[in-house]
Amino acid sequence: MKSKxxxxxxxxxxxxLGLHRFYxxxxxDWFGWLLPVPTALGLYGLQRVQELGQDDQLSWLLIPLLGFTISGCALRAILYGLTPADAWNARYNPGANADAETGRTHWGTVFAIALSLMLGATVLMASLAYSFQHYFEYQIEEARKISQ
Structure with missing residues (x-):
């Protein structure tokens, strides 16, 4: 029996890390095994920023991978939490009754949804802001080089 x-x-x-997929x-599940890849690349991007500074262009691409992965997993947590009990049990607990306890929404589910919404939205917006800011700063610097 799989608990929602x-x-x-x-x-x-x-x-x-793909824990929900393995559960x-x-x-x-090969999607579960692929989830740590963008996570590790994003962590590598954070390490590059700490070592090389914020002017490292590769980190501008790698750090959002971590943010998008965290945001996507937060969205998946929201979707799991909002799935009706009968649909949950039909998909993940096919031998159980449609209204079995494992598919019901509890306060713990609501807290997971709320925290996922807060963290997921924050990380998504921060990732986009970081990438766009550094990209446009780079474009301005290149335009200054051309104009001189």
Missing amino acids: TLAAWLAFIGGP LHGPG
Whole structure:
């Protein structure tokens, strides 16, 4: 029996590592194995910024990968939490009743949804702002070089 609340929390907390995918689909889920790749690349981008400074152009591409992965997993947690009990049980607990306890929404599910919404939106906007700011600063510097 797969719990909707546990799946939402796993997507929120361990989503970038694929924990929710392994919980729902087992260790053979290849999407679960692919999720740590953009997470690791984004962490590498953060490491590059710390070592090389904010002018490192590769980090401008790598850091948003981490942000988009976290935001996508937060969205997945919201979708899990908002799934009706009968649809949840039909998909993840096919042998259970349509109104089985594991598919019901509890306060823990609501907290996972609320935190996922707050964190996911914040990380998404920060990732976009970081990338666009550095891209446009780079464009301005290149335009200054051309004009001189």
